Amino acid sequence: xxxxxxxxxxxxxxxxxxxxxxxxxxxxxxxxxxxxxxxxxxxxxxxxxxxxxxxxxxxxxxxxxxxxxxxxxxxxxxxxxxxxxxxxxxxxxxxxxxxxxxxxxxxxxxxxxxxxxxxxxxxxxxxxxxxxxxxxxxxxxxxxxxxxxxxxxxxxxxxxxxxxxxxxxxxxxxxxxxxxxxxxxxxxxxxxxxxxxxxxxxxxxxxxxxxxxxxxxxxxxxxxxxxxxxxxxxxx
Amino acid sequence: xxxxxxxxxxxxxxxxxxxxxxxxxxxxxxxxxxxxxxxxxxxxxxxxxxxxxxxxxxxxxxxxxxxxxxxxxxxxxxxxxxxxxxxxxxxxxxxxxxxxxxxxxxxxxxxxxxxxxxxxxxxxxxxxxxxxxxxxxxxxxxxxxxxxxxxxxxxxxxxxxxxxxxxxxxxxxxxxxxxxxxxxxxxxxxxxxxxxxxxxxxxxxxxxxxxxxxxxxxxxxxxxxxxxxxxxxxxxxxxx
Amino acid sequence: xxxxxxxxxxxxxxxxxxxxxxxxxxxxxxxxxxxxxxxxxxxxxxxxxxxxxxxxxxxxxxxxxxxxxxxxxxxxxxxxxxxxxxxxxxxxxxxxxxxxxxxxxxxxxxxxxxxxxxxxxxxxxxxxxxxxxxxxxxxxxxxxxxxxxxxxxxxxxxxxxxxxxxxxxxxxxxxxxxxxxxxxxxxxxxxxxxxxxxxxxxxxxxxxxxxxxxxxxxxxxxxxxxxxxxxxxxxxxxxxxxxxxxxxxxxxxxxxxxxxxxxxxxxxxxxxxxxxxxxxxxxxxxxxxxxxxxxxxxxxxxxxxxxxxxxxxxxxxxxxxxxxxxxxxxxxxxxxxxxxxxxxxxxxxxxxxxxx
Numbered sequence: 001x002x003x004x005x006x007x008x009x010x011x012x013x014x015x016x017x018x019x020x021x022x023x024x025x026x027x028x029x030x031x032x033x034x035x036x037x038x039x040x041x042x043x044x045x046x047x048x049x050x051x052x053x054x055x056x057x058x059x060x061x062x063x064x065x066x067x068x069x070x071x072x073x074x075x076x077x078x079x080x081x082x083x084x085x086x087x088x089x090x091x092x093x094x095x096x097x098x099x100x101x102x103x104x105x106x107x108x109x110x111x112x113x114x115x116x117x118x119x120x121x122x123x124x125x126x127x128x129x130x131x132x133x134x135x136x137x138x139x140x141x142x143x144x145x146x147x148x149x150x151x152x153x154x155x156x157x158x159x160x161x162x163x164x165x166x167x168x169x170x171x172x173x174x175x176x177x178x179x180x181x182x183x184x185x186x187x188x189x190x191x192x193x194x195x196x197x198x199x200x201x202x203x204x205x206x207x208x209x210x211x212x213x214x215x216x217x218x219x220x221x222x223x224x225x226x227x228x229x230x231x232x233x234x235x236x
Numbered sequence: 237x238x239x240x241x242x243x244x245x246x247x248x249x250x251x252x253x254x255x256x257x258x259x260x261x262x263x264x265x266x267x268x269x270x271x272x273x274x275x276x277x278x279x280x281x282x283x284x285x286x287x288x289x290x291x292x293x294x295x296x297x298x299x300x301x302x303x304x305x306x307x308x309x310x311x312x313x314x315x316x317x318x319x320x321x322x323x324x325x326x327x328x329x330x331x332x333x334x335x336x337x338x339x340x341x342x343x344x345x346x347x348x349x350x351x352x353x354x355x356x357x358x359x360x361x362x363x364x365x366x367x368x369x370x371x372x373x374x375x376x377x378x379x380x381x382x383x384x385x386x387x388x389x390x391x392x393x394x395x396x397x398x399x400x401x402x403x404x405x406x407x408x409x410x411x412x413x414x415x416x417x418x419x420x421x422x423x424x425x426x427x428x429x430x431x432x433x434x435x436x437x438x439x440x441x442x443x444x445x446x447x448x449x450x451x452x453x454x455x456x457x458x459x460x461x462x463x464x465x466x467x468x469x470x471x472x473x474x475x476x
Numbered sequence: 477x478x479x480x481x482x483x484x485x486x487x488x489x490x491x492x493x494x495x496x497x498x499x500x501x502x503x504x505x506x507x508x509x510x511x512x513x514x515x516x517x518x519x520x521x522x523x524x525x526x527x528x529x530x531x532x533x534x535x536x537x538x539x540x541x542x543x544x545x546x547x548x549x550x551x552x553x554x555x556x557x558x559x560x561x562x563x564x565x566x567x568x569x570x571x572x573x574x575x576x577x578x579x580x581x582x583x584x585x586x587x588x589x590x591x592x593x594x595x596x597x598x599x600x601x602x603x604x605x606x607x608x609x610x611x612x613x614x615x616x617x618x619x620x621x622x623x624x625x626x627x628x629x630x631x632x633x634x635x636x637x638x639x640x641x642x643x644x645x646x647x648x649x650x651x652x653x654x655x656x657x658x659x660x661x662x663x664x665x666x667x668x669x670x671x672x673x674x675x676x677x678x679x680x681x682x683x684x685x686x687x688x689x690x691x692x693x694x695x696x697x698x699x700x701x702x703x704x705x706x707x708x709x710x711x712x713x714x715x716x717x718x719x720x721x722x723x724x725x726x727x728x729x730x731x732x733x734x735x736x737x738x739x740x741x742x743x744x745x746x747x748x749x750x751x752x753x754x755x756x757x758x759x760x761x762x763x764x765x766x767x768x769x770x771x772x773x774x775x776x777x778x779x780x781x782x783x784x785x786x787x788x789x790x791x792x793x794x795x796x797x798x799x800x801x802x803x804x805x806x807x808x809x810x811x812x813x814x815x816x817x818x819x820x821x822x823x824x825x826x827x828x829x830x831x832x
Binding site: 012015034035036037038084135137138139160163164165166167168169170171172193194195 | 276277374378
């Protein structure tokens with residue numbers, strides 16, 4: 001077990017968003033998180049990353065209690081985060097963006113790490129000198145994921161990677177992530193609205209509702225729209 | 237032939253040396269619903285910005301009901317009846333959902349009527365319970381609904397939707413598609429979207445943008461079969 | 477208690493306190509206290525002018541003192557030439573408003589960005605300072621009024637009742653006038669902000685592009701807001717010239733412009749009562765610290781406490797770091813959270829709300 005979350009509660013100011021979240025993730029697992037808008041999916045990732053202090057509960061990562069740790073310390077322990085909206089450095093070149101992802105590595109290591117990661121992202125290899133802002137949305141998303149991998153994370157948190165991305169690149173992202181799982185045993189928590197995408201990548205899917213995890217679904221169950229409606233509880 | 241509602245002639249936008257939009261000739265009939273697809277960076281959002289006066293075209297013309305609006309200000313174009321839901325929700329973050337919608341409704345309506353319209357719109361976009369909350373505190377998908385509510389409240393003749401389904405759940409996508417079809421009973425729309433399922437639910441005619449120009453214009457089914465479109469945009473899944 | 481009833485409670489509180497203050501002070505206080513309080517009231521009108529354009533209109537103006545000074549100088553010059561105060565009073569409002577409209581036209585219609593707007597307004601007031609400062613010679617006069625350069629213009633005749641030159645307003649009358657003006661400005665702005673116009677300018681502050689896409693012309697609304705702010709500042713300047721019967725170029729200076737911004741920051745942007753409280757509080761504090769100065773001992777601490785600008789600087793930094801929203805919004809937050817906590821205790825158990 002690489003991540004264990006117990007009774008996690010948090011919110012923005014006085015507005016409670018997470019109301020006792022508990023789940024765990026094994027090494028090498030891909031977990032999907034599904035839920036209606038406003039149920040706390042993004043908040044959960046932000047809380048795991050330490051951007052929101054929990055009001056109660058416990059988060060254990062790789063055997064360490066990280067409940068009270070700052071985000072950068074969590075990153076150093078091996079938590080990687082690819083936020084919604086990608087947040088690449090627009091003024092830096094693709095290569096420098098990747099270098100930023102290699103925190104705490106020496107120059108030589110850096111070069112090797114980037115070369116290693118780029119093997120999985122052939123599309124980026126042709127764009128190394130371009131500034132991040134000159135990349136299309138799909139390319140930026142690939143860059144954000146590649147940059148995250150440069151930090152050699154043990155667990156990647158991925159927030160809505162398909163939003164606003166053209167179908168062919170979504171396909172490319174799915175293939176890349178599947179390959180990475182097979183080759184490196186990557187572990188991932190994925191928040192996504194695109195059902196095909198989440199079904200193609202996740203082994204288990206947790207349904208989040210009003211700040212609690214209410215269901216666990218298998219990926220093949222997602223192909224049945226009525227089941228989805230029932231699980232997510234939004235067939236009003 | 238029915239008069240065109242919107243007509244662009246050799247519309248082009250250059251940023252320095254980059255030709256984001258090149259010689260686009262695009263025609264939309266009264267009451268038509270058109271989908272716009274194309275790779276990220278194909279110029280769709282830039283095209284929308286020129287239609288709404290947020291960018292002044294480098295060259296060419298935009299005609300709305302025969303009137304040249306290519307040099308008009310954004311607020312003038314809005315008053316002529318073009319509304320836009322932008323890609324990243326553009327809303328009044330520091331104001332409540334109710335105040336957001338009120339600002340849109342109050343330009344054309346008396347105080348009492350605006351108040352009533354706001355209540356109706358809150359119902360329609362499913363945010364009655366969140367009416368008094370600050371929009372900045374809402375989830376991404378909910379802010380999309382707020383923006384849609386803003387646009388609809390100004391009662392435009394032509395509505396541009398830039399990725400309306402982004403960040404929405406499967407259920408919400410279905411709801412959005414139904415709403416788009418309902419709007420289309422009385423208004424014309426141009427919809428940019430990547431979600432091909434969504435496009436199949438709403439569209440008859442699709443225009444494909446690539447590298448700043450119109451690549452092809454055809455029915456959804458023909459577009460899905462088009463090998464060139466599959467190559468640059470759809471990927472392998474379209475074969476299925 | 478909800479936001480609306482809190483709002484009404486606030487209005488009642490301000491009206492009662494304001495009226496009681498206006499009617500009772502001259503009965504209870506010494507004349508020199510009344511005189512001091514008069515200038516606080518005048519400055520609070522000035523604070524409100526910036527509260528409107530910055531706090532609600534989102535226009536960061538570093539040169540509100542330009543309109544304030546223009547109002548004061550216009551009144552002084554017109555008064556020496558005309559001798560009866562009705563027209564000079566009106567001119568002292570109209571001229572700064574027109575100047576604000578002209579300046580605003582170039583800034584807003586030229587799509588100058590926020591930062592440059594701050595720089596331009598600051599520059600304008602400093603140019604006025606330097607220009608007026610160098611008009612000491614007798615050759616600089618407008619009609620019969622000598623500009624006086626760095627010496628300023630002394631002996632400005634006081635306001636009289638409209639069209640009645642013999643009925644000059646005395647010191648006590650000045651207090652009533654200043655306090656009445658402050659209350660009228662406050663309630664006038666409340667009305668303005670509750671109107672459609674007021675809600676639109678706040679919308680423009682929140683998201684100018686969206687307002688534009690809904691069909692509002694942000695340039696026109698900002699220009700109108702800026703002009704109203706200029707008129708109000710000019711009005712305050714006219715009262716100020718009356719209060720001391722004196723005006724000098726320091727009215728355009730950096731210290732004066734900075735003060736107005738500090739009042740608004742300390743009191744809280746996005747409120748009206750905040751800048752009024754900030755203004756009065758800081759002026760009172762400056763006066764209290766300034767009073768220490770001559771008798772201050774020679775040890776380090778009394779020297780520090782006698783240094784008003786230093787103390788004010790520390791207060792400003794403390795506010796920016798610790799109470800960035802300003803006094804009134806922060807107190808409002810605390811109040812609301814107390815109310816909510818009590819309500820939560822009454823209800824027991826809560827449903828988490830939606831947000832992501």
